[in-house]
Amino acid sequence: MGDTPGRMLRLLGLLQARASWGGAELAERLEITQRTVRRDVDRLRELGYPVEAEPGRHGGYRLGRGGRLPPLLLNDEEAVAVAIGLRCAVDGTVAGLEESAISTLAKLDHLLPAHLARRVRSLHESTASMLWSDARAERVDATHLLVLANACSTHERARFAYTDRGGRSSKRLVEPLRLVRSGPRWYLVARDIDRADWRTFRLDRVKSPEPVGTYFEHKGPPDPVAMVTEGVTARSYPYRARIRIPLPVEQAVRVVPRTLAVIEEGEDANSTIVELGSTGMYRMVGYLAGLYPPCEVLGPPELRDTLRAHAEAVAQANASSTNQPQGWCK
Secondary structure, three states: OOOHHHHHHHHHHHHHHOOOEOHHHHHHHHOOOHHHHHHHHHHHHHOOOOEEEEOOOOOEEEEOOOOOOOOOOOOHHHHHHHHHHHHHHOOOOEEOOHHHHHHHHHHHHHHOOHHHHHHHHHHHHOOOOOOOOOHHHHOEEHHHHHHHHHHHHHOEEEEEEEEOOOOOEEEEEEEEEEEEEEOOEEEEEEEEOOOOEEEEEEHHHEEEEEEEEEEOOOOOOOOHHHHHHHHHOOOOOOEEEEEEEOOOHHHHHHHOOOOOEEEEEOOOOOOEEEEEEEOOHHHHHHHHHOOOOOOEEEEOHHHHHHHHHHHHHHHHHOOOOOOOOOOOOO
């Protein structure tokens, strides 16, 4: 390859794509000799890019931190993903990013090829964003988000102050696993050191997070998305129910989305067990009465009885125009 600037851009792109590359691998990808790879690496260093080299049989090259920010080389799909992500950052769920996101989005929109810019704009213009009325009270500090995201990535313990749902404050030392976003809220899934158990933490309740310099390896970590789903559905409500839907899981989730319930396979391939929560029994009855196909209540028993009485009252109320409904109606 005779185009040295173009080759160096390709070299930068490869160094960004992976944590480490062997010299022979880079030479093969770029179709050059390992000696030319070493010269190109030296040129990048002269330009201010911190390319680190580790000698030895298992050594290689990697792009270090510091120095000049290298050009970010994106393919079409990656560029569209970045632009869409920046537009989402402007929705106000992460504090401190709006101005930076807007200015970066403006630059990216100017640089995107016309056909990609049209794709991004058409998607954004055809999508509505619905935020809860109290969403501003739950905004996450962007600095906190970045600190904990980095701790997840580097497997470094972190400490922070935390206020639980009851307003009680405590100090937490955790081994972070993953950040999970559910609607306008962000959650951290981490192993709580003092409690020797896995926990989920709402990031808007986290104060002063900081890494502590202790590194770790997770042993048998849980599914972070499933853990948050369970925490924000059934467990977070005072009233809980367990039902059976006569559909396989892939169809049952269209009736009750995973964001609203904990879902598992039933006794056979054509049934699904669902655990969900509500603020009270009567609200649960109203929700279950609207499901189709009808569900079977596995517990608690009083919910089954109340749902049956409600169904009978609805049937009687609609038997004829002169009948008066019996049973409960809330």
